[in-house]
Amino acid sequence: MGYSDPSGRDLLGNRSLCFIFICAFGLVTLLQQILYGKNYIKRYFEFYEGPYNFNSTICKDLRQEIMDVKVLSMVKQSELFDRWKSLQVCKWEMNKVEANAFKTSLSRCCNAPTFLFTTKKNTPAGTKLRYEVDSSGILHISAEIFKMFPDDMPFSRSQFKKCAVIGNGGILKNSKCGKEIDSANFVFRCNLPPISDKYAIDVGYKTDIVTINPSIITERFQKLEKWRKPFYEVLQTYENASVVLPAFYNTRNTEVSFRVKYVLDDFDSPQSVFYFHPQYLLNVQRFWMMQGVRAKRLSSGLMLVTAAMELCEEVHLYGFWAFPMNPSGIFITHHYYDNVKPRPGFHAMPNEIFNFLHLHSRGILQVHTGVCR
């Protein structure tokens, strides 16, 4: 029902209203194109001469664009991808000032070189160890448990020059990053990922620390109550890598994690087994909470990155990408080896990744998402 004047002409009726709307829409789109499109046009017409320096003005602008996104929900995902993609023309360089400040704040909160794992030094026999999940209660460290701990932390602050932390994202598939990863001084991997020849070209062989989630042991290896050799054989593919388990997350994890140590001892394996100190994990969680990463539980990837930040001078992340498509918008699998989605609502993966992109822009660590040369 439109308004019609007595002369019979349709002054502000249905049709003219429609027309006005269309015109307004067109105008806004045009304005947008003029305002934002400028950058793109500029970029396309500029003569591309290899990657830009980290500190060149254009890179500063590009990085600022990512830093401007304060919360993930502020922009559309595709918009973030675009900004990230355009940043790829810039070389990455460590920002010493930022990185040192960040590391100092980390050492103040978490102190990985002394508290990352439970050791004989930081957890004497008779300690009442509090589980990470409060409701799980307290574990009394008996002489037998104490015996399984290493004498002291095996790593010291900034011991390694260049570290690589491998998330297992599907983005690693066909990345050809294997060589680059193997060239790092120290390589962290999460959750017992396959590194067979089939994947080696993308993910490399070298492993110095591998974490195992006890739920994997429960599901794939029947809690080690039955056969143990299959599990041992899987661990052997990592050669001398140390195995790290969140044994003191909750009571369910403890027995299974201890069993891993027994299995390796029984088979006379030189690999050592470490357990995350629950207090360290809690501190890390609190630290990231203040940085805006909220989740029921942080992923083991983030834990490793946090530890690596303290143990290494330079941290490179590979395979940390938790979106259904890569920055170019092509759909990818969830992991580089399978496409099993995790339980929703437990981890806040996109948030964590977004956080890494920020750290990358600040020059604290480098996130690799493209193809390696």
Added chain:
Amino acid sequence: MKGSALNSNGILRMISKFPRNKLPMGAALGIAVLYWLYIFTLYRIPSDKEIVNEVLRQGNVWKKNLTAALMFRKQLEECCDPKNLFAVTKQNTPLGSTLWYDGEFFHSLSVNNDTYSLFIKETPLQQALKKCAVVGNGGILKNSGCGKHIDKADFIMRCNLPPLSKEYIQDVGTKTQLVTANPSIIEKRFRNLLWSRKAFAESVKIYGSSYIYMPAFSMKPGTDPSIRAFHTLSDINANQTVLFANPEFLWNVGKFWKARGIHAKRLSTGLFLVSLALGLCEDVTLYGFWPFSVDLNEQSISHHYYDNVLPYSGFHAMPEEFLQLWLLHKSGTLRMHVGPCPDEV
């Protein structure tokens, strides 16, 4: 005492109060008495001393009685078919069949793919064996010097993973072809194999390439430890083969001996092995079967040759079993060695 007297008074009063209840109560009492008679023997078991005297009177005189041996073996074959049924095999327990636990009241396990894969293909002792030795763990073996005698046998069976370390070799020998392992031992000595398994793997090495015979399907709590023992040994590619005792065989052997007057909740492993040996071998010799606290010279001896841990009372009826075996010895069906073995062989 007082309490029980009062109690029985109360029951009597109750019975007289309700005359109608007299009959069922009487019947119940009668059944209780019969059951009591069944469990506790009517005849008195001879005392240790009498048995010692009896054994001494018999002395070293023993003569094999082939007909008795053959007859006994035939009886065993009829009831239990030891050769084919003593262990669970893929042949006698096909996929989907049900294993009824012989030590539980009403409990069974149906064979699925997982369990079926644990079974040996077919019964391992096909051909008849000539000379078998069954070695019990009685303290009488200590300083007996029977080691060489035992090692002469073709097939040597031992009970309950006994120690065979250097200090015992002289008395118990070194060879083993079949050794039983009670799940309760796995639970106690090896912490159920849930933690470190090395101790177990090391301790069975001493038995060479023998069979480890486990009553996995007798008691409910015994199944998991037994299967874990199988996993442990298959993980390290051990020489030993785990055989699971067939509950049907154990049940039948139990009935067989019950008919001959052994009143125990459960037969000892030794007697199961003797029954198996009698069914499989031509000559059976027993060593270390002596459940008494004194030896033939009335010197007190330890319970086992390696320790002096007494078993739960009332579970096994060792003296009765010994008497039965002694009867077989006297009849020439098998030979029982008590006391030291002579030096010359």
